[in-house]
Amino acid sequence: MRALKVHRIAPGATVQDGGRAGYMAFGVSRGGAADRLALVEGAALLRQSPECAALELPGSGGVFEATEPMRIALTGAPMRVTLDGAPLVWNASHRMGAGMRLEIGGATGGSYGYLHVGGGLDTPLLLGARSAHLAAGIGAVVQAGEALPVGPDARDEVGLFLPQDSRFDGGVLRLVESFQTGLFDAATRTRFAQTVFTRDARANRMGMRLNSEGDGFSASEGLNILSESILPGDIQITGDGTPYLLLNESQTTGGYPRIGTVIPADLPRAVQTGAGGQLRFEFVPREEALKAQQRMTDYIAQVPKLCMPLVRDPSQIRDLLSYQLISGATAGDAAESEG
């Protein structure tokens, strides 16, 4: 079987694709890769469909081995990685020979790293997708000892690289008002936008708790409102005034009031904020949110063209002859900027 053998893996690692749209009426949120941009970037580096499933690695990676030669790409939160002991460039595509040992360590920034394979992970489709949806009980975390089936790969190109994005350092998340924003008085909303939050260590694919100094952010009638539909990006305030940012794998409805909704363009930054990372929120008008949405859509369309040849530094390659060097590659910046 063409497979990726898992010798060791981070707790909570799952197979993810774009998730399942269309089941909200049945109580199943879309789910899918926590960082959708990383999925798109991996597909572009391997010149394949962004619908291919990849391995989502929360916080750290694991040890993997290919049963057959295959192409791989690494995206999302940068992690320390070696192939048979030789360092690999993150945010790039590489060739992995049969029996070679891929070791992915802890994230040096951000939260979710992704390991993509040429042909995509070919695990069974459940309700139309391969994504594990842990909160819904669909699929399960990947365990050491498993061999993940890999689909046939029609392509051969590797050695592509994408510049590292800045979305792994926390920062400002833009919010639009939502239908429950008015449940919070103006002073509370202002204080919310002035507060620096720290991402709690307990964040997961459903959501992240946002910690701050000082009072909570309570709404009037907060514990008695009707449960209403939830969308990813909603910031829900629980009864004790603590904000939770709800993500792709959140529940589909909920009764705790929501102070606003992080715009889709800023969700990759939100999910990639590492434990202890700092976040602030800024309410923006709808027009600005639409511009950001357009820029994200443009970026997604452009990603395949932004991939550039990875220029390797020969001094970092242990066994030069085992690599198929890209024509013209001698020495370069990409590998040096890795660390």
Next chain:
Amino acid sequence: MDGAHTPKFEPVIRAAGLDGVLVSFGAALSEPANRAALAFAAAVGRSGIEGVEECAPSLVSVFLRFDPLHLELGVLVQRLSTLLSERDWYDAAMPDGRRFIRVPTVYGTELAPQLAEAAEAAGLSVEAAEEQLSTARVRVQTIGFAPGQPYLGLLPEAWNIPRQTALTKAVPEGALVVAIRQLVLFSVSNPTGWRHVGQTALSLFRPDSDTPFFLRPGDEVQFVPVSRDVLARYADDPNGGAEIEDIR
């Protein structure tokens, strides 16, 4: 957001984030508003508005997700307003194919440790609380929160109790929880702010099955009290010992 539905309530259309819209038929739960939401969601599904990517009813509202770059919010609101004006949605019929389902349930004990706490919040003795919950014939008003998971109501007025201030870390699959005159039956283990008063052996979500979702909006349910020994007998029955009959 408080105040009950009156026949004069006009549906309200509001933005939900950048790519969502919420059409609300009431500020509080009522049967006409719930029926309106179910019927309007079905009508939106049939209307096939280009740019609408998902449509889901909740208790008294309909949520639509759309592509804001290809369908302007204002245009969508106009289309929805036109659809709203086509009929009196509060007068809509219940969905077809409804069933009455009697679900064996253990009240209280270590299986459902918050019965006494919930009874106290409702101002009832534990016995009276169990009596009211187990004789109520409640209706699935929406499916939501988790896969195939029903919100059921309405319970007697005494059960208009708030959610807890802090979340319970997890209740198990089959847990029956209560707040704001509603019951929720958990389809998977999840955190909740509602109080855990009963435990069933019903499996609501079967991802490997051709019919993955057991309950549908409009179905009616009674949670019949049984002992722990009786419930244990249904451990291998995905229906948890439930008796099902069609509503004609």
